[in-house]
Amino acid sequence: MTVLTGAAYSGKTDYCRAAFSPPTILDGAVCSPEEALRASCIAQFQVLIRRILAENADPVAFTEQLIHENPGCIILLDEIGCGIIPLDREERRWREMTGRCGCLLTAFADTVIRLCCGIPSALKGELP
Amino acid sequence: MLTLITGGSKCGRSALGERLLDGFRGEKYYIATMQPYGAEAGAAIARHRAMRAGKGFTTVEQYTDLGALTLPPGCAVLLECTGNLTANEIFLAGCKAPAEKITQAVAALAATADTLVVIHSEVGADGMTYAPETALYIREMAQLGRNLAQMASTVAECIYGIPIVHKGVLPCF
Numbered sequence: 001m002t003v004l005t006g007a008a009y010s011g012k013t014d015y016c017r018a019a020f021s022p023p024t025i026l027d028g029a030v031c032s033p034e035e036a037l038r039a040s041c042i043a044q045f046q047v048l049i050r051r052i053l054a055e056n057a058d059p060v061a062f063t064e065q066l067i068h069e070n071p072g073c074i075i076l077l078d079e080i081g082c083g084i085i086p087l088d089r090e091e092r093r094w095r096e097m098t099g100r101c102g103c104l105l106t107a108f109a110d111t112v113i114r115l116c117c118g119i120p121s122a123l124k125g126e127l128p
Numbered sequence: 129m130l131t132l133i134t135g136g137s138k139c140g141r142s143a144l145g146e147r148l149l150d151g152f153r154g155e156k157y158y159i160a161t162m163q164p165y166g167a168e169a170g171a172a173i174a175r176h177r178a179m180r181a182g183k184g185f186t187t188v189e190q191y192t193d194l195g196a197l198t199l200p201p202g203c204a205v206l207l208e209c210t211g212n213l214t215a216n217e218i219f220l221a222g223c224k225a226p227a228e229k230i231t232q233a234v235a236a237l238a239a240t241a242d243t244l245v246v247i248h249s250e251v252g253a254d255g256m257t258y259a260p261e262t263a264l265y266i267r268e269m270a271q272l273g274r275n276l277a278q279m280a281s282t283v284a285e286c287i288y289g290i291p292i293v294h295k296g297v298l299p300c301f
Contacts, residue, residue, distance in 0.1 A: 008252035009270030046255070082136070083254025095255060116285050117134055117248070117270075117277035119294040 001067065001109040002074045005102070011118035012076045013043055019120070019128050020074055033062055041074040045105075046098045053094055063101040067108045075105055079114075130238045131298075132280040133291070134248040134273060137211075140289030142176060145206050145245040146183060148298065152204040152243060158185040159197065159205060161212035163220075176208070192221045194233035202242045207234070209247035210276070214269050218261065227271035234276060246280075248273050 002020065004012045013025065022041035028048030036042050049059040066073065081095055106112045111125035120127055131148060133141045149156055158180060162169055180187075185206065190197050194213060199205060207213075210230065217226035238244045250273075252266050277283045282296030291298055 007250055007270065009267055009274075010252065011274050078255070079253040080255025081253075082250075083256055086256070091255075098255070116250075116294050117132065117283060118274035119277055119283055121292075121294060 001071055001105065002111040002113070003102075003105050003109045004074065004076045004113050004115065005079055005106075005123075006115035007082075008078050010115040012078075012115050015113075015115055015118070015120055016041065016043075016074060016076060022074055025076075033057070037066060037069050039070070039073060041076070043076040045075050045077040045101075046080055046094075049098050049101055050094050053090070053097060059097045059101050060104070063104050067104065071108070075109075077102055077105065129243050129282075130234070130276070130280040131243070131245045131282040131284070131296075132248055132273075132276045133245065133284050133286055134250055134277075135286035136250055139286045141247045141286045142206075142208055143179065143289060144284070144286055144291055145208070145247055146180060146185075148245050149204045149206060149243065150183070151299075154242065155200060155203040156183070156185045157199055157203055157205045158187045159194070159207045160187055160189045161191055161207075161209060161216065163191050163212075163216065192216045192223075194230060195236060197233075197237070199237070199240060201240050203240075204243040205237060205241045205245070207237070207244065207246045209249060210272055211249035211251065211269065214272060215265060218265055218268070224264075225268070227268040227275060230272055231275040231279070235279060238279070246276055248276065250285075 004016055006012055025041045025043050026035060026039040028042050028044035033052060052059045052062055080098055086092055112123040113120045114123050133145055135141050164170055164173055213230055214226045217223040223229060251269050283294045284291040284298055
């Protein structure tokens with residue numbers, strides 16, 4: 001598994017295409033969790049987590065299932081935790097779940113890459 | 129030679145930028161982009177002026193339309209910062225594509241100057257959903273950061289004054 005992270009619009013998708021050439025990049029903002037379990041690459045994973053929460057399902061259980069059933073997947077995950085913790089309970093819950101799922105993914109992944117202004121740095125493993 | 133310094137706000141980017149130009153022997157210009165509205169902006173401007181005092185910078189104020197600014201060839205320039213410039217372009221000048229406009233202006237400036245240091249801000253890592261104009265600001269800022277990083281010979285991210293070099297080398301570290 002490979003995790004690409006960084007701020008919103010930091011260049012994750014462009015870098016993913018250039019470095020890994022996945023056959024398709026599934027959009028976590030519209031795909032079903034079932035589709036994600038079979039995808040070679042999932043973008044906007046943080047939005048998929050939000051949608052799973054909205055269905056009253058458990059994103060941590062889903063992430064564990066993803067790691068188990070789709071261990072070669074490339075995950076694109078925005079860093080979202082650098083602002084003020086929001087007053088809204090659901091917003092806080094989304095951040096917390098995104099953090100937990102992100103940590104599960106990076107703990108399992110052999111490669112974790114962070115983009116800054118389009119420039120990749122390996123946080124774990126090596127750049128391809 | 130273009131150096132891009134990015135990072136969160138108040139993380140020591142300016143001091144790092146100033147330090148990079150410490151050894152420069154020619155003319156040094158500081159491009160200020162913050163409009164002096166309100167006590168908070170006034171205090172920030174005063175603090176930055178005090179930081180720069182005695183370092184030989186000539187201050188030039190340019191809130192929008194960076195491309196209209198002409199500086200003498202071979203000078204050193206500290207541009208502070210893209211966050212203000214982009215906000216001014218969107219909210220004062222009504223520009224819908226400030227990233228492209230500012231990229232072109234920086235390219236022209238980099239071609240004239242001996243050394244150009246640009247201070248940039250990371251604004252897209254808080255997970256918030258914003259009103260369309262603010263969302264545009266965040267998208268354009270990220271686009272500008274990617275454009276400038278591609279153009280720059282050196283890119284560093286600043287964390288409490290400590291640079292993480294993502295591209296090239298920082299001469300004084």
